[in-house]
Amino acid sequence: xxxxxxxxxxxxxxRWVMIGSLLLGFSSGVIGCFVYLRKQSxxxxxxxxxxxxxxxFMYILFQNKSLPVLLIGATVTSLLATSFIQxxxxxxxxxxxxxxxxxxxxxxxFGILLLSYIQQNMSGNQAGIxxxxxxxxxxxxxxxxxxxxxxxxxxxxxxxxxxxEFYYTTFDFTFSKGIxxxxxxxxxxxxxLLVAVIVIGIQMVGVVLIVALLITPSLAARYWTDSLGKxxxxxxxxxxxxxxxxxxxxxxxxxxxxxxxxxxxxxxLFFISLLxxxxxxxxxxxxxx
Amino acid sequence: MLALSVxxxxxxxxxxxxxxxxxxxxxKGSITGIIGPNGAGKSTLxxxxxxxxxxxxGKVDVLEQPFTQxxxxxxxVPQRSEVDWDxxxxxxxxxxxxxxxxxxxxxxxSKQEKDLAMTFLKEIGMEKYATRQISQLSGGQQxxxxxxxxxAQNTPIYFMDExxxxxDAATEKxxxxxxxxxxxxxxxxxxxxxxxxxxxxxxxxxxxxxxxxIGCGKTSDVFHPQNIERTYGGSLTFPPSxxxxxx
Numbered sequence: 001x002x003x004x005x006x007x008x009x010x011x012x013x014x015r016w017v018m019i020g021s022l023l024l025g026f027s028s029g030v031i032g033c034f035v036y037l038r039k040q041s042x043x044x045x046x047x048x049x050x051x052x053x054x055x056x057f058m059y060i061l062f063q064n065k066s067l068p069v070l071l072i073g074a075t076v077t078s079l080l081a082t083s084f085i086q087x088x089x090x091x092x093x094x095x096x097x098x099x100x101x102x103x104x105x106x107x108x109x110f111g112i113l114l115l116s117y118i119q120q121n122m123s124g125n126q127a128g129i130x131x132x133x134x135x136x137x138x139x140x141x142x143x144x145x146x147x148x149x150x151x152x153x154x155x156x157x158x159x160x161x162x163x164x165e166f167y168y169t170t171f172d173f174t175f176s177k178g179i180x181x182x183x184x185x186x187x188x189x190x191x192x193l194l195v196a197v198i199v200i201g202i203q204m205v206g207v208v209l210i211v212a213l214l215i216t217p218s219l220a221a222r223y224w225t226d227s228l229g230k231x232x233x234x235x236x237x238x239x240x241x242x243x244x245x246x247x248x249x250x251x252x253x254x255x256x257x258x259x260x261x262x263x264x265x266x267x268x269l270f271f272i273s274l275l276x277x278x279x280x281x282x283x284x285x286x287x288x289x
Numbered sequence: 290m291l292a293l294s295v296x297x298x299x300x301x302x303x304x305x306x307x308x309x310x311x312x313x314x315x316x317k318g319s320i321t322g323i324i325g326p327n328g329a330g331k332s333t334l335x336x337x338x339x340x341x342x343x344x345x346x347g348k349v350d351v352l353e354q355p356f357t358q359x360x361x362x363x364x365x366v367p368q369r370s371e372v373d374w375d376x377x378x379x380x381x382x383x384x385x386x387x388x389x390x391x392x393x394x395x396x397x398x399s400k401q402e403k404d405l406a407m408t409f410l411k412e413i414g415m416e417k418y419a420t421r422q423i424s425q426l427s428g429g430q431q432x433x434x435x436x437x438x439x440x441a442q443n444t445p446i447y448f449m450d451e452x453x454x455x456x457d458a459a460t461e462k463x464x465x466x467x468x469x470x471x472x473x474x475x476x477x478x479x480x481x482x483x484x485x486x487x488x489x490x491x492x493x494x495x496x497x498x499x500x501x502x503i504g505c506g507k508t509s510d511v512f513h514p515q516n517i518e519r520t521y522g523g524s525l526t527f528p529p530s531x532x533x534x535x536x
Contacts, residue, residue: 037373164394168389171372175367179386179389179390225377
């Protein structure tokens with residue numbers, strides 16, 4: 001066990017993967033705060049599931065596992081699914097949750113179909129494509145970490161620059177429009193950042209569980225603070241810790257997918273916060289009574 | 290001078306006509322009530338004027354200039370139900386939203402701005418609650434925070450959507466007192482209102498609305514039983530104060 005740890009930490013590739021998981025966890029924790037407060041958790045889950053057919057399709061088309069190529073496919077099908085969901089809500093009397101349920105399963109099912117096609121009919125190095133379902137940090141190479149790292153840093157930078165606009169439009173959309181915030185642009189930007197985080201996260205965490213890395217850290221952070229600024233930092237930290245522990249544990253133990261380990265770590269942090277959070281934790285509330 | 294003048298404004302949701310050829314004017318320095326039954330399109334009218342919902346046709350002038358050039362002149366107080374009151378934000382930070390235009394990017398909000406926001410909280414008697422989370426305020430206190438935020442915007446015209454909904458009598462009295470003070474300062478206040486009993490007491494002008502303009506003008510000229518019956522479709526018994534007047 002210990003020798004495994006040492007060889008792991010000595011491997012330069014693994015150090016890169018750790019940095020990648022740290023940055024990914026932090027940026028998704030930050031963006032997750034806005035997603036949660038805007039009550040868009042469910043739609044972001046639909047968007048994540050809908051990336052799978054895009055990834056598989058690009059692989060079939062180019063027979064290439066280069067991450068940027070696959071991620072373009074992921075972005076396209078994710079956006080396609082979002083517009084289908086919005087179209088259903090607008091054109092029919094179906095409620096949002098029903099529309100998301102339908103589209104999520106159709107896209108995900110289609111993605112699985114393409115994956116089995118790949119496994120049965122395509123020769124060559126196809127290992128790692130099915131790791132997009134539950135995530136596999138071990139399949140990540142240095143170049144992938146560059147992509148993940150650059151996009152994460154960009155997401156964080158833009159969030160810092162437009163923090164006030166994100167904050168105000170999330171709290172009170174109509175008033176924000178009234179005071180001259182270009183709300184359509186702000187919404188579009190925040191949505192793009194969400195898509196970006198989902199897309200770079202699917203390889204490590206998997207399409208099924210990436211939503212948990214977005215939402216769980218922000219839920220946990222809410223128990224510790226009443227200020228949105230602090231909430232984003234705490235949530236980002238929780239996300240980074242989850243990413244790191246998930247990556248390490250799944251790399252030490254053979255055949256353990258990364259996504260579930262990340263999500264389990266985030267959930268443990270959530271339960272600790274639920275109980276002991278300094279602002280809204282159950283213990284504090286009990287004592288206050 | 291006219292604070293607001295609306296010509297032939299229509300709004301349509303899918304195939305349904307929500308507002309048809311709305312035509313009315315509001316003089317500067319007045320408190321005007323928009324009165325009508327549920328579903329009459331009162332909130333929609335306010336949002337259409339502000340460009341928050343698309344209009345199919347019509348023209349809006351603010352202080353006798355086309356609205357597109359005058360957007361900054363209207364402060365909007367949305368219905369209380371439109372925001373999430375469990376949001377992590379305190380009273381002072383809500384008021385500070387009204388000062389957005391004066392903030393500099395990459396810099397924390399200046400002490401000067403914070404002090405100014407504090408004076409608006411004082412004006413509505415809420416200075417003790419500055420650091421209180423909005424989730425821990427009563428309905429009336431939340432509405433007062435919205436008023437302070439509108440004060441912080443410092444616009445010549447205010448639109449308020451049901452500001453008295455869920456507010457206790459004492460707070461309502463205090464709020465209307467404050468609005469009358471604004472009026473004396475030359476500001477114009479336009480309010481979507483529900484309670485027919487208080488119309489004569491609160492508003493010097495009214496717009497009676499039910500998908501179309503039923504009547505618009507001075508309260509004493511327009512707010513009489515015939516018009517009210519046309520607005521509400523005759524299903525209403527009048528409080529004695531109105532039934533007795535002007536017939």
